[in-house]
Amino acid sequence: MTTRxxxxxxxxxxxxxxxxxxxxxxxxxxxxxxxxxxxxxxxxPRCLEANWTMVPSSGRGRLISWVVYHTSYHPxxxxxxPYAVAVVQLEEGPRxxxxxxxEPSELRIDQRMVLSVQRDDGRARAAFAVDRDYAR
Amino acid sequence: xxxxGTAVIAGIGQTEYGxxxxxxxxxxxxxxxRKALAxxxxxxxxxxxxxxxxxxxxxxxxxxxxxxxALGIQPAIGGVWDQGGAANASMIGFAVMAIEAGxxxxxxxxxxxxxxxxxxQAYQRGWGDDAVYGxxxxxxxxxxxxxxxxxxxxxxxxxxxxxxxxxRKHGAANPGAQLRNPITIADxxxxxxxxxxxxxxxxxxxxxxxxxxxxxxxxxxxxxxxADPVPILGxxxxxxxxxxxxxxxxxxxxxxxxxxxxxxxxxLGPKDIDIAEIYDxxxxxxxxxxxxxGFCAKGEGGKxxxxxxxxLGGALPLNTAGGLLSETGMPGMQLVLEAVxxxxxxxxxxxxxxxxxxxxxxxxxxxxxxxxxxxR
Ligand SMILES: [Zn+2]
Numbered sequence: 001m002t003t004r005x006x007x008x009x010x011x012x013x014x015x016x017x018x019x020x021x022x023x024x025x026x027x028x029x030x031x032x033x034x035x036x037x038x039x040x041x042x043x044x045p046r047c048l049e050a051n052w053t054m055v056p057s058s059g060r061g062r063l064i065s066w067v068v069y070h071t072s073y074h075p076x077x078x079x080x081x082p083y084a085v086a087v088v089q090l091e092e093g094p095r096x097x098x099x100x101x102x103e104p105s106e107l108r109i110d111q112r113m114v115l116s117v118q119r120d121d122g123r124a125r126a127a128f129a130v131d132r133d134y135a136r
Numbered sequence: 137x138x139x140x141g142t143a144v145i146a147g148i149g150q151t152e153y154g155x156x157x158x159x160x161x162x163x164x165x166x167x168x169x170r171k172a173l174a175x176x177x178x179x180x181x182x183x184x185x186x187x188x189x190x191x192x193x194x195x196x197x198x199x200x201x202x203x204x205x206a207l208g209i210q211p212a213i214g215g216v217w218d219q220g221g222a223a224n225a226s227m228i229g230f231a232v233m234a235i236e237a238g239x240x241x242x243x244x245x246x247x248x249x250x251x252x253x254x255x256x257q258a259y260q261r262g263w264g265d266d267a268v269y270g271x272x273x274x275x276x277x278x279x280x281x282x283x284x285x286x287x288x289x290x291x292x293x294x295x296x297x298x299x300x301x302x303x304r305k306h307g308a309a310n311p312g313a314q315l316r317n318p319i320t321i322a323d324x325x326x327x328x329x330x331x332x333x334x335x336x337x338x339x340x341x342x343x344x345x346x347x348x349x350x351x352x353x354x355x356x357x358x359x360x361x362x363a364d365p366v367p368i369l370g371x372x373x374x375x376x377x378x379x380x381x382x383x384x385x386x387x388x389x390x391x392x393x394x395x396x397x398x399x400x401x402x403x404l405g406p407k408d409i410d411i412a413e414i415y416d417x418x419x420x421x422x423x424x425x426x427x428x429x430g431f432c433a434k435g436e437g438g439k440x441x442x443x444x445x446x447x448l449g450g451a452l453p454l455n456t457a458g459g460l461l462s463e464t465g466m467p468g469m470q471l472v473l474e475a476v477x478x479x480x481x482x483x484x485x486x487x488x489x490x491x492x493x494x495x496x497x498x499x500x501x502x503x504x505x506x507x508x509x510x511x512r
Pocket of ligand 1: 030031032033034035044045046047048049
């Protein structure tokens with residue numbers, strides 16, 4: 001049996017993945033210029049300084065786009081097909097790749113989403129559900 | 137000072153396309169260059185520039201030198217330029233600039249790869265730590281853009297299908313094409329999802345093969361007695377550094393920057409173009425490029441392509457030898473070669489009175505883009 005691919009944990013991203021285990025999605029914010037971003041990097045891509053901190057996101061965001069895989073590119077996902085992958089923009093600004101909770105047929109772009117961390121097997125991962133409080 | 141028409145493509149050469157067991161990329165590069173030199177009617181001794189895109193499927197350090205050694209030449213300037221699929225057209229522009237700057241006199245630009253008999257792993261990798269989410273492979277990145285375009289502008293899978301239908305029709309007419317069966321919109325709609333909303337018939341071929349072009353100044357071509365040089369009227373590049381997930385706008389691309397530079401150099405606009413050889417790694421790539429090049433407004437690509445406009449006899453014949461979807465999945469050089477044949481009047485699917493052709497090459501997930509305008 002193959003296992004889910006694992007992220008490469010190092011000094012830079014340890015806090016990010018540890019926070020997800022606690023149900024919190026963190027992003028980086030520059031203490032110099034205020035820029036906010038994901039994924040984790042060593043320097044702020046706006047001012048290029050390494051003077052940043054990690055901040056918890058509200059977990060609210062909007063759906064930029066999504067796809068549904070009908071082809072597996074890794075043995076782990078062979079029996080998970082079809083599965084969806086999304087790009088979500090947090091209300092604080094950063095964008096990230098994440099899983100989706102809802103059926104793709106219910107989705108539309110720019111829909112309000114809310115974080116719903118998945119830990120069905122292995123490591124906790126960012127997933128998003130349609131934010132029913134905002135559902136029209 | 138414009139470089140319009142100062143340089144020409146003096147010769148083109150290619151190997152067979154498709155499945156070529158027993159051939160390696162180095163051998164394919166040498167064959168393509170040998171044929172390009174013969175087509176230009178020149179000896180290899182005059183070549184002092186060599187620009188190479190390394191084989192996408194397997195990276196080699198210092199590959200430009202490897203190819204130069206295999207060709208038995210000692211170029212003053214050159215090496216490998218890595219921009220993914222945009223590199224071939226970009227290197228033709230770099231060759232023109234090097235010639236204009238006096239850094240070389242005659243340049244060879246060449247590419248070969250064998251992902252069909254070798255490995256296609258390069259197109260199926262996970263995207264860093266996001267492999268945790270199952271975020272793998274090149275098709276998914278384009279599918280993410282296609283989904284947004286469909287929702288934003290009402291673009292349909294059938295409209296993407298019209299692009300595939302045109303390319304497959306033209307490939308069917310090309311005896312050298314790897315895939316020679318035409319399809320209908322219904323066939324496209326029946327083809328299986330790869331990564332939804334992209335179907336199998338939205339995705340390009342995986343192919344072995346090599347192709348090369350000889351670039352020199354128009355003046356030098358005359359001195360050397362080159363039989364049928366094709367002037368390079370304009371070129372340009374555009375890039376975004378953002379990965380798909382971070383890109384602020386998924387449906388507008390760096391193709392716009394690239395084309396505006398090429399059109400400015402050529403002193404031409406979209407209405408002046410007779411033929412389009414547009415990088416069709418996926419159908420959505422063509423749609424985005426046509427919009428960003430200004431052949432139609434942003435969001436109107438679906439309507440522009442749906443009624444046969446891209447087919448021979450249509451308003452803008454596209455990928456007249458079949459493109460990546462039908463001629464060969466090679467990243468870009470085949471499109472340059474077909475544009476040269478069309479301007480020379482020697483193409484199998486010759487478009488009558490074709491005087492101008494635009495070529496796009498692009499790499500990554502719409503990360504890098506390069507444009508060439510050829511014509512007389
Ligand atoms: Zn900063």
